[in-house]
Amino acid sequence: MPNASARPKNGRRSRRRRREDPARNELVSSSLESAQQCLFNQDYGTAFVHYLLVLNLAPMFKDFAKDSFRFTLFKWTEELDSVGRIQDLFDCYEQALELFPADEVILNSMGEHLFRMGFRDEAAGHFHKALKLRPDYPEARENFYRVANWLVERWHFLMLNDHGRNRKYQQAIQKAVQSGCNTVLDIGTGTGILGMCAKKAGAAEVYACELSKTMYELACEVLAANGMDGSIKILHMKSLEMEVPKDIPHKVSLVVTETVDAGLFGEGIIESLIHAWHHLLLPPQRGENEFQEQSATGRVIPAGATVFGMAVESAEIRRHHRLCVSEVGSLSMSAAGELHSPVSCSSEPDDSMEPYTTERLSRLPGGYKSLTEPFTALDIDFNNVQELEGLSSREVRRIHLPVTQEGELDALAVWFQLHLDEESSLSTGPQEDTCWEQAIYPVHNFYWLSNELIVEVSCRDAYLRLCSVAVLRDGREIRLDKRLDSQHCENPVSNPNPEAELCSALACLKTDQNQTKDYSMLECSEMALLNNHDYHKSFCSALTKLISQLKVKWQNQERRSGDQLDCSDLFYVLDVSEGFSLLSLIAASRGHVKAYSSVEKKKQQEVLKRLARSNNIPEDHLEFWLNHVEDEQGMLQRPSREKLWSAIILDCVETCGLIRQKLMEKASLARCLLEEGGSIFPAKIVVHGMLVESDTLLLESAVQGQEPTLGFNIAPFINQFTVPVHVFLDFSTLECRHLSESAELFVLDLMNATANYTDREVKVRATSGGRITAIPFWYHIYLDQDISVSTFSQNSHWKQAAVVLQQPLEVQAGDWVCLTVKLHKSTISMTAHVANAPRPMEQ
CATH class of the missing domain: 2.70.160.11 (Hnrnp arginine n-methyltransferase1)
Known part of the structure; x- marks a missing residue:
């Protein structure tokens, strides 16, 4: 023990004060001033470098400069992204996270870049960290839900809920192990369930591999929760990259896998098994009875x-x-x-x-x-x-x-x-x-x-x-x-x-x-769109109607002013639909219209040009706007400034059934670019929905029931990736019971910003008793006050979506159900509870 008497008992060491460094302080002060000046001049790259210097030398300025630093980071990385300097972009984010490792906004923004670049696993990790830091952060939550659909595909839930399939695999593995297959490799382990079946059956050694980082980490959690993390070795790699004895000590006697898709071979099972037979599996059995017990031989489940x-x-x-x-x-x-x-x-x-x-x-x-x-x-x-x-x-x-x-x-x-x-x-x-x-x-x-x-x-x-x-x-x-x-x-x-x-x-x-x-x-959805007769007929009518109204307005102005109408002056229509669209050409065919198309692919532009020629549309009445734009920031700006747009066509609904991201922001910009009397198409979107009871949607959304899957605790881990909105839904063929009539849930007015709201409470009456498990929803898209198309029509190219309730809601016929519908940055969410509402006659 150290000599306690060396210091007075109640003595305290005086704390040294940090010596001021005038040169350092001068550098910090001048760099901070330079950063702010560069920011004012929109020189974001230089501003970012100055902020890095300031915050590394003087961390006490972090709270003061955080918002400006974030703004600078986001603007500079946007510029880097636009010129393809991707490595520099991510270097900037890494430097920012060294300074602010617990900043949920920076984490979320980096996740968005990673997701756009195709790094889904890494993006999910950043969204997940942001949510842990701030569980009520809506941007991170919505991003995590979006990426969860990619990382843990819905069929994982379906397979784990498929009790017959699970039992058959378990029985086949148990028989193989009991017949002498003591060493097992699970290729594409997913949640780890087949490897755990082998261990539970008595296999002496079990190995597993998984390529997806998200599923690998999930499997590690599942193994630990079931007490098998020490007895099953799981590798984050392709089986094609595995070697003996580098990755596993010796060849195994059994490979279990379900790396098959709907077309059987699409996930590479043939290549995986050929490699396994040559490098990872013991030689196959020889003899008439393929399934006879025999040591020192290998086999595969499934057998064929x-x-x-x-x-x-x-x-x-x-x-x-x-x-x-x-x-x-x-x-x-x-x-x-x-x-x-x-x-x-x-x-x-x-x-x-x-x-x-x-x-x-x-x-x-x-x-x-x-x-x-x-x-x-x-x-x-x-x-x-x-x-x-x-x-x-x-x-x-x-x-x-x-x-x-x-x-x-x-x-x-x-x-x-x-x-x-x-x-x-x-x-x-x-x-x-x-x-x-x-x-x-x-x-x-x-x-x-x-x-x-x-x-x-x-x-x-x-x-x-x-x-x-x-x-x-x-x-x-x-x-x-x-x-x-x-x-x-x-x-x-x-x-x-x-x-x-x-x-x-x-x-x-x-x-x-x-x-x-x-x-x-x-794309398949684009073909379905071309074949959607009602959609194009409605647009044709709405455009014709608008052009007629604008011509009348011009003629009235001519009469009032006494000036002669300039016949060479055209109406300008901009179509910013995603992918292939004929709407610009339909607008140009109305006469007296110059239309701008956002179709990007050269071969598809050639199709539009051929159609224009064959339909007697003047060549100079159709232009491809994105051919003249270097970045999408100017997408809704006019290439020539002398005249505003008569109509701007927005693509509002994704094929999967969701509102397009940033729709309301685009509509706000579009309104500023319209001439007087001009219109956004569509002018309004009305969201309709219905209360349903559907076990199918529950099975596709999460692992159901309180009982462990084959005795293994898997549900709490994979259900972390449950998303509240089910997309690409065909409501017309969904197995469900309708518990209400359809009801209007929400309205998005693209022409009148003052008419919009962020949340709405709607009361829907249950027409039948049962469990409300989901609320499917779709859209009536109003091109103007009278003309509309539905995303739920028989020939629609759109699918529908459904909010799946975390806890089913029991209702009786006649009950009023109160739905709280919210819109956040074009994302719709809903909650439901039974309301003690008066009868309709008392309202």
Whole structure:
């Protein structure tokens, strides 16, 4: 013990005062003054450097300078972003966080940049930190909800709620371990559930790998909560990068995985298993009985799969992948060339195209019609490495399918049966009560099936490719991939639809051979938008009405002033829709209008130019505004300043069913740029909703129930990523009980700022008793006072969204439910409680 008598008992050491450094103080003072002057001059880069110097030398100024420093940081990083200096941008944020490590605003802003750059895991970490520092910070909360949909996809919840699937995997793993598979590797572990099943079954060693940083961290939390963090080694890496003994000490006897998508091979299971068999797994079993107990051999769960397909007719699939109308908003589309979605399957790999998309056929709006019986497309044995390696070089298989119902061929639908072992399997078929969607291989041209369809199956690049290649008619094979032209004008099928027959006949009259080479790819939602007849008809009417009103106003001004109207003066219309839009061209076709389009892609601009020429629209009446703008800050500003806009068309609703971010800010700017009598389209958006009871939405939003999943505590950890708003919802086919009529929930007035509010309380009467689990909502988009379109119409290109309540609300028929609806920066949120409201007659 030190000598206590060395110092007086009650003595205190006098505290040394820090010696003043005049030179240092002068530098701080001059740098602070320079920072403020640079800020005034909008020299944000220099201002940022001065602030860094001041705050590093004199931390006592942090509170005083925080707001100015933040403003400078955000302005400077915006400039860096605009010129592509991404590394410098993130260096600035790192320097800022060294000074203010607990600043939730800076953390959130850096997260937004990371998310835009595609670094979703890192963005989520910053949003999460910001929320921990300030749980009521709305920007960080909304950003976290947005990124959570990317990081923990909704199918994770569905799979964990799929008790049948979980039990079958558990039983297959238990059997394998008990038969001697003592060392296990779980590839793509997700929440860690399959690895934990192996450990619980008695495996001596269990390893797991996970590429997603978010899911890796989540799995680590789950393992720790279940007391297995010391007995299961989890690696944050691809299985393709794993080596023995660097990452695991020796080869394992069992690989468990579910790295399969709706098209079976889309998540790279073939490549992963080939690598595993060569580098991570013991050699496969030899002998007639594949599942006999045998030591020092390896195996895989699932053991294999069988893929099934079926030809289908579906108007919903059709309108998302090819043009189904000959006219859009009074514009003839004959000169558009070939327009189709980027989803197309051919036997030759094409990096610009996706071979398939996915749909849940049981929830497809309008349903579907089976044109053939289901057929077996492919069998694969995951325990046969030679078969896996030979998959890509398999000969193309041709399958002849008798047509069981005549109809229009829109797609091949594909699903599979996953064989876990010799006794147990899982099906992803459309009739199954499953968490899986089906793979959809769309057809881009019109074909009527009546006799026989020929399909080719291949796996050239380890993707499953199914191509509808030919039909048989009168014993002759007619290829479907040959475009109709003047040399191939024979109608390939007998078509009972006169209108479609006429379209096919017109296609045969083409004389310009080069015209068939004109094609452009649009996103699926853009194709559906082109096919939305009511949407374009409504815009056509509203634009015509506005132009007529403005012409009358001009004529009245002419009469009052006595001046002659300048016929060369045009109305100016700006369309700032996201993606491909014909609204600018529709505006230009109204006459006396110069329209500006925000279409960016050169090939799509060419489509608009061809349509303008073919519809007799003067070339100088259509311009592409973004060709003249270097950054989006000036998006709503006029390129020529002599005249304000007559109309500005805003894209207000995302395809997923949410209001577009910063809509109200854009509307505020747009109002300032309108000429007197001009209009924003749409002028107003009314949000409608309904009370429903839907177990489906609950299952897709969070792990349900109080019981642990297979005995493991997983729900509290993955449910951190539960989001309150479910998007991309087809309300027309959602399994639910309606507990109320639809009601008006909120109004966004884009033309009148004083009419807007940030929150509203709405009372909705329950028409049936039950549990309110969600409030689906959609929009009536008013182009003017009389003309509107709905995002809930049958041919809408929009989906709907739903607020899912954290706790279901019990109601009786006749109860009044009080909804508090809030709008924060274009994000809608809702809460609900039963209200003791008077009867309607007493109100």
